[in-house]
Amino acid sequence: MNGMEAPALEIDRVSHAFGKRLALDDVSLTVPAGRFVALLGPNGAGKTTLFSLATRLYTTRTGRLRIFGKDLASHPSAALAELGVVFQSRTLDLDLSVRQNLAYHAALHGLAGRAARARIAHLLGRVGLGERADEKVRTLSGGQARRVEIARALIHRPRLLLLDEATVGLDLASRADIVAIVRGLVAQEGLAVLWATHIFDEVQAEDEIYVLDKGRIIARGTAGEIIGGVAGPPSAPPAEGATASLEAAFRAMTSARSEDAA
Numbered sequence: 581m582n583g584m585e586a587p588a589l590e591i592d593r594v595s596h597a598f599g600k601r602l603a604l605d606d607v608s609l610t611v612p613a614g615r616f617v618a619l620l621g622p623n624g625a626g627k628t629t630l631f632s633l634a635t636r637l638y639t640t641r642t643g644r645l646r647i648f649g650k651d652l653a654s655h656p657s658a659a660l661a662e663l664g665v666v667f668q669s670r671t672l673d674l675d676l677s678v679r680q681n682l683a684y685h686a687a688l689h690g691l692a693g694r695a696a697r698a699r700i701a702h703l704l705g706r707v708g709l710g711e712r713a714d715e716k717v718r719t720l721s722g723g724q725a726r727r728v729e730i731a732r733a734l735i736h737r738p739r740l741l742l743l744d745e746a747t748v749g750l751d752l753a754s755r756a757d758i759v760a761i762v763r764g765l766v767a768q769e770g771l772a773v774l775w776a777t778h779i780f781d782e783v784q785a786e787d788e789i790y791v792l793d794k795g796r797i798i799a800r801g802t803a804g805e806i807i808g809g810v811a812g813p814p815s816a817p818p819a820e821g822a823t824a825s826l827e828a829a830f831r832a833m834t835s836a837r838s839e840d841a842a
């Protein structure tokens with residue numbers, strides 16, 4: 581990998597208020613090219629607001645966002661060309677087939693005909709839905725529909741994928757499938773991923789994690805480092821206990837902040 585390559589995503593001192601409520605307070609975060617980064621935060625932490633800024637649903641008034649070095653405010657088309665997004669809410673057309681949903685999205689990106697068909701077939705294979713291409717989305721399970729949304733987000737070959745609570749409402753097996761697909765895209769295709777979640781067991785010990793709470797990044801590091809930062813260095817590297825320890829560390833950090841505020 582080229583050491584000079586710009587990060588996939590650079591969020592630099594971004595703040596955002598809704599009226600008087602500060603939803604994001606001086607947030608900085610980096611997703612290196614080809615890496616999986618987790619954004620861990622409870623409901624209301626500001627994850628969706630951050631995604632809305634990154635996709636230009638809202639405009640950034642304070643701070644900067646860059647996607648592979650392209651400034652989102654001054655070069656939005658170039659920046660957004662590198663970006664794929666899976667939003668929290670479902671956005672497929674239930675009465676169209678899987679293939680039609682993807683073809684429609686491909687057309688929006690100027691991809692049609694044979695090239696679109698090949699890309700759609702490749703992506704459906706990648707998310708394990710090659711056999712379901714001609715079925716209506718309405719007939720799919722929640723997990724399968726999410727996988728279609730992942731395929732759709734990748735139609736235009738972005739090198740950065742943002743996922744906002746991608747596994748919410750899914751059963752354990754479907755959640756595991758989605759996590760495995762996304763981690764596979766990082767490992768095998770060099771995709772950079774920002775994975776927003778409030779579910780601790782979706783984070784692995786070696787992942788880079790940013791902990792967002794009430795609009796602020798309150799910790800950054802691997803799960804091991806974050807646990808160590810709260811509890812002192814662990815005597816052994818966290819294994820199965822990593823999830824529980826990370827959750828405990830998170831509770832300790834957030835309750836300390838609530839006491840500060842009180």
Ligand SMILES: Nc1ncnc2c1ncn2[C@@H]1O[C@H](COP(=O)(O)OP(=O)(O)OP(=O)(O)O)[C@@H](O)[C@H]1O
Nearest residue numbers: 598601603621622623624625626627628629630745
């Ligand atoms: N359009 C809006 N108008 C006013 N306040 C908002 C708006 N959107 C979000 N907020 C507030 O901003 C804060 C952050 O919300 P946000 O949706 O970004 O959090 P989140 O981490 O994505 O949580 P969730 O997973 O529940 O969506 C919350 O206090 C929320 O109530």
